Amino acid sequence: MSPDGLERDPDPVLPGRNAHSAVPRRRSSARDIQRYASLFAQRTKVMRSSAMRDLMALTEREDVISLAGGMPDTSTFPADSYAALMNTIAGESCARALQYGPTEGFARVKECVARVMAAEGMEIDTDEVLVTTGGQQVIDLVCKTLLDPGDVVVAEAPTYPGAIPTFSSYEADVVQVTMDRDGMRVHELEATLDELERSGRRPKFIYTVPNFHNPAGVTMSLERRRELVRIAGEREIIVLEDNPYGLLRYEGEALPTLHSLDDEFVIYASTFSKILSPGVRLGWAVAPAPILQKMQIGKQGSDLCSSSISQYFVSAYFDAGPWDDYVRSLLEIYRRRRDVMLDALAEHFPREAEWTHPRGGLFIWATMPDYIDTTDLLARALREHVAFVPGRAAFVDGRGGSAMRLNFSGVDEDAIREGIRRIGEVVREQVAMYGTLTGAGGSVEPPRREAASRADVTAAAARIAAERAAAAERTAAAPRAAEAGGDSAADRVGRTDEDLAKVLHMPAKHKRAG
Amino acid sequence: MRVAVLKGGRSLERQVSLRSGARVQDALERLGHEPIPIDVGPDLVTQLTTHQPDVAFVALHGSDGEDGTVQELLEVVGIPYTGSGISACIRASDKVLAKHAMRDRGIPTPDFYAFNETALGALGAAQALPAIEDRLEFPIVVKPARQGSALGIKFARTAADVPTALVAAFSYDRKVLLERYVEGREMAVSILEQDGVPVVLPIVEAVPEQEDFYDFEARYEIGRTRFVCPAELDEPVGARAGEIALATYALLGCSGFGRVDLMLETATDELYVLEANPIPGLTETSLLPLAAEAAGISFDALVERVLAAVVVPA
Numbered sequence: 001m002s003p004d005g006l007e008r009d010p011d012p013v014l015p016g017r018n019a020h021s022a023v024p025r026r027r028s029s030a031r032d033i034q035r036y037a038s039l040f041a042q043r044t045k046v047m048r049s050s051a052m053r054d055l056m057a058l059t060e061r062e063d064v065i066s067l068a069g070g071m072p073d074t075s076t077f078p079a080d081s082y083a084a085l086m087n088t089i090a091g092e093s094c095a096r097a098l099q100y101g102p103t104e105g106f107a108r109v110k111e112c113v114a115r116v117m118a119a120e121g122m123e124i125d126t127d128e129v130l131v132t133t134g135g136q137q138v139i140d141l142v143c144k145t146l147l148d149p150g151d152v153v154v155a156e157a158p159t160y161p162g163a164i165p166t167f168s169s170y171e172a173d174v175v176q177v178t179m180d181r182d183g184m185r186v187h188e189l190e191a192t193l194d195e196l197e198r199s200g201r202r203p204k205f206i207y208t209v210p211n212f213h214n215p216a217g218v219t220m221s222l223e224r225r226r227e228l229v230r231i232a233g234e235r236e237i238i239v240l241e242d243n244p245y246g247l248l249r250y251e252g253e254a255l256p257t258l259h260s261l262d263d264e265f266v267i268y269a270s271t272f273s274k275i276l277s278p279g280v281r282l283g284w285a286v287a288p289a290p291i292l293q294k295m296q297i298g299k300q301g302s303d304l305c306s307s308s309i310s311q312y313f314v315s316a317y318f319d320a321g322p323w324d325d326y327v328r329s330l331l332e333i334y335r336r337r338r339d340v341m342l343d344a345l346a347e348h349f350p351r352e353a354e355w356t357h358p359r360g361g362l363f364i365w366a367t368m369p370d371y372i373d374t375t376d377l378l379a380r381a382l383r384e385h386v387a388f389v390p391g392r393a394a395f396v397d398g399r400g401g402s403a404m405r406l407n408f409s410g411v412d413e414d415a416i417r418e419g420i421r422r423i424g425e426v427v428r429e430q431v432a433m434y435g436t437l438t439g440a441g442g443s444v445e446p447p448r449r450e451a452a453s454r455a456d457v458t459a460a461a462a463r464i465a466a467e468r469a470a471a472a473e474r475t476a477a478a479p480r481a482a483e484a485g486g487d488s489a490a491d492r493v494g495r496t497d498e499d500l501a502k503v504l505h506m507p508a509k510h511k512r513a514g
Numbered sequence: 515m516r517v518a519v520l521k522g523g524r525s526l527e528r529q530v531s532l533r534s535g536a537r538v539q540d541a542l543e544r545l546g547h548e549p550i551p552i553d554v555g556p557d558l559v560t561q562l563t564t565h566q567p568d569v570a571f572v573a574l575h576g577s578d579g580e581d582g583t584v585q586e587l588l589e590v591v592g593i594p595y596t597g598s599g600i601s602a603c604i605r606a607s608d609k610v611l612a613k614h615a616m617r618d619r620g621i622p623t624p625d626f627y628a629f630n631e632t633a634l635g636a637l638g639a640a641q642a643l644p645a646i647e648d649r650l651e652f653p654i655v656v657k658p659a660r661q662g663s664a665l666g667i668k669f670a671r672t673a674a675d676v677p678t679a680l681v682a683a684f685s686y687d688r689k690v691l692l693e694r695y696v697e698g699r700e701m702a703v704s705i706l707e708q709d710g711v712p713v714v715l716p717i718v719e720a721v722p723e724q725e726d727f728y729d730f731e732a733r734y735e736i737g738r739t740r741f742v743c744p745a746e747l748d749e750p751v752g753a754r755a756g757e758i759a760l761a762t763y764a765l766l767g768c769s770g771f772g773r774v775d776l777m778l779e780t781a782t783d784e785l786y787v788l789e790a791n792p793i794p795g796l797t798e799t800s801l802l803p804l805a806a807e808a809a810g811i812s813f814d815a816l817v818e819r820v821l822a823a824v825v826v827p828a
Contacts, residue, residue, distance in 0.1 A: 053529065054528065054665075055526065057529050058524070058526065058528060061524070373678070373685075377685055379665060380684075380685035430681050430684075430685075433634065433684060436635065437680055439640065
């Protein structure tokens with residue numbers, strides 16, 4: 001599985017793999033599959049569509065510019081630093097690094113966690129920390145601890161694609177609540193909770209990515225954060241706050257985390273993946289003690305402990321100097337890549353397409369006209385050797401069919417420009433074709449070749465806004481609490497909630513996972 | 515024998531092909547052959563000339579592998595290969611060519627109209643859509659001409675769905691077809707040659723677990739479609755399905771093995787050929803191995819039989 005939870009090529013032909021395996025394998029027969037099928041647990045039956053899986057497998061071909069990944073650029077980490085850190089570990093703590101460690105994680109790593117969280121304005125006791133195998137394991141352990149089959153989990157629409165298989169594997173009933181530019185719509189959340197309550201159901205937890213949402217690219221406003229923890233507190237529902245990207249902010253001021261607003265009903269999850277390395281597979285949870293205890297027992301059953309070698313690596317790294325220098329260098333790189341992608345979108349995507357303007361994180365969410373199916377479009381795009389994640393991957397019920405997630409962190413600026421150019425070309429081709437087929441003339445807005453600066457992103461947004469100016473005036477009567485100092489170009493020109501809802505592309509709807 | 519197993523490739527059916535290929539490799543080992551796995555890419559010719567296999571087992575599906583492209587290269591390099599020859603692959607993998615051939619020869623296939631992107635742009639083909647819709651009646655199935663498995667197949671329930679379905683189908687190929695929807699039971703008739711004579715294997719019926727239209731995406735998934743083999747059919751219907759499949763196989767010039775997919779229309783009890791697959795899937799969930807097993811032919815024996823019927827380059 002990739003970090004998206006999207007399965008990729010399981011069976012590459014490894015160099016040197018050859019015919020001479022020593023032990024002949026057991027005979028397999030066509031009937032085996034039926035025999036095994038009767039053994040499979042119910043939860044294995046809620047799997048992603050094969051078409052999507054087969055397509056995603058192709059996005060990792062070497063000749064493909066993949067904007068489908070969710071990967072930080074690890075080539076930016078200096079190899080000699082890595083060598084020096086490993087050398088220190090070999091010299092000072094070789095045997096311990098090669099040994100099992102405590103299930104909750106080494107104390108020295110929890111200290112690192114405390115430092116990272118302090119950088120995001122949170123003061124914690126290291127006793128509250130559980131070191132995990134990536135942030136993904138937090139999601140898994142929370143499900144393991146809280147969910148019985150059929151229990152309700154509330155998530156955003158769209159939600160992190162990698163969380164869906166985890167929810168599904170615990171047979172959760174996932175209910176998705178739509179978002180706008182201020183994140184999860186809490187009024188809709190309340191209505192949803194009321195509706196569930198009327199049918200005698202109470203969700204076990206609400207899963208949210210408040211900062212630089214994956215995949216939607218939006219950030220929850222302060223007002224919404226306060227509302228969310230109020231609702232959770234009043235109804236005694238856990239909020240799982242997944243915050244892998246909080247420190248990757250390219251503009252505006254940081255907002256308080258949900259955890260810092262309420263530590264009674266919030267489980268906080270984060271990771272070293274985006275600030276240091278996803279390869280170390282280390283994340284953490286901060287949770288109320290009784291929950292943390294159960295999660296720890298759950299972790300024991302899963303993997304005993306997270307890698308000691310990785311934990312020594314992280315603590316050696318934090319000992320070696322200011323840990324956030326590297327984060328600052330990443331910010332520079334990712335901010336530029338985001339801007340390059342926004343510019344390229346403005347230049348190459350037709351006016352029928354819309355997209356979000358993330359102030360941080362790794363992703364842009366783009367929405368095509370509803371007659372374009374982005375799963376099929378991916379097949380077309382792959383012929384041009386470029387890839388993205390079709391929006392359906394972020395929904396449990398088949399919505400998101402016209403959206404796509406674009407990643408700007410994993411490839412360099414030239415590749416981003418070229419990748420977006422190619423996607424734009426196939427989108428324009430389909431817009432034109434639809435126009436021809438419906439007699440709408442088939443004239444596509446020519447790409448705005450001259451539009452190549454951030455200012456033009458503003459212009460593009462302004463045009464969208466102008467088209468709906470009157471409506472915007474009416475609906476924007478009540479001022480919203482905006483992120484302090486975080487107004488983006490798109491926001492300043494008055495993009496309304498309705499516009500963004502359209503970009504995020506989803507009416508409210510409930511559906512069972514799988 | 516040293517057998518190159520050609521699998522993977524760049525087609526959208528890469529995953530299925532990798533699974534077919536891996537399974538064939540295992541069988542070859544058990545049979546005492548020496549499999550040489552090749553993930554088909556730009557170094558294919560180099561790999562073939564370096565390894566000089568005695569035979570190539572083509573376990574590719576979709577573009578390149580099933581449409582005659584790889585077969586053409588194997589002819590050039592002079593390596594005997596399994597399955598059908600170039601021209602049969604070209605005909606069978608293009609549904610439009612195959613269906614025209616069937617119609618000309620009187621083999622029943624659902625009514626259809628095809629057009630390519632050029633016709634759309636340069637000849638105003640869109641203006642012909644209402645007439646097409648009139649003749650086929652809704653729902654209409656829209657398919658890319660050359661795409662295996664289920665990718666890009668859409669149902670249009672009303673005229674409003676047609677443009678969207680066409681845009682989707684054109685994502686996979688520059689040529690698409692609109693086909694009359696045949697409501698009924700889906701039958702897969704597998705054919706395996708013995709001593710140069712094509713023999714029909716027991717028919718597999720694909721029974722969708724959910725109601726509504728047959729979900730094409732279920733094709734490779736466990737638990738979403740139930741396969742019944744041999745299909746419960748009246749004897750004359752089963753016999754006729756076999757005859758039609760054999761006629762299609764012969765018409766397209768297939769050899770070695772193949773699979774012909776038919777619909778048994780509920781309203782009329784008529785059989786219609788949807789398509790022929792020159793290289794049917796060989797995965798654990800594939801239909802041809804299931805049919806072979808129902809006939810008492812193990813997967814290993816199946817592989818041996820396919821290997822015995824190679825195309826030898828001229």
